[in-house]
Amino acid sequence: MKSDGSCVCDQCPGEDEHVQNEVHALLICQDHRVCELRKHFFFLFTPFFEDFSAAQPFLLQQVNNQLVHDFLSQQNTRLFLFLSELMDLFVAGRDQSAADQPNNLAEGHPPL
Numbered sequence: 001m002k003s004d005g006s007c008v009c010d011q012c013p014g015e016d017e018h019v020q021n022e023v024h025a026l027l028i029c030q031d032h033r034v035c036e037l038r039k040h041f042f043f044l045f046t047p048f049f050e051d052f053s054a055a056q057p058f059l060l061q062q063v064n065n066q067l068v069h070d071f072l073s074q075q076n077t078r079l080f081l082f083l084s085e086l087m088d089l090f091v092a093g094r095d096q097s098a099a100d101q102p103n104n105l106a107e108g109h110p111p112l
């Protein structure tokens with residue numbers, strides 16, 4: 001389902017087809033690595049998203065653009081760390097496809 005050039009997220013587990021866009025990657029994607037990353041940066045989300053919790057580190061529905069804008073505009077240098085690591089996850093998922101997944105996320109991932 002990923003060779004037809006569509007934007008369906010290829011990181012999400014399960015059969016639901018999620019459109020992969022910025023908001024999806026930031027808040028909705030349920031890929032376990034993305035969820036772990038969000039839990040790591042938990043404090044960035046909780047002021048903005050009431051539904052967000054350690055047990056459910058993703059949102060179940062789209063949020064309004066203003067809230068996303070506010071989230072991305074918060075004055076916290078950790079936000080850039082989060083965004084950088086998030087991009088790494090998605091870029092790595094894209095380039096490697098199913099061939100050989102890098103293991104550097106499980107080991108040797110630099111502590112923050």
Ligand SMILES: [Zn+2]
Binds near residue numbers: 009011
């Ligand atoms: Zn996803």
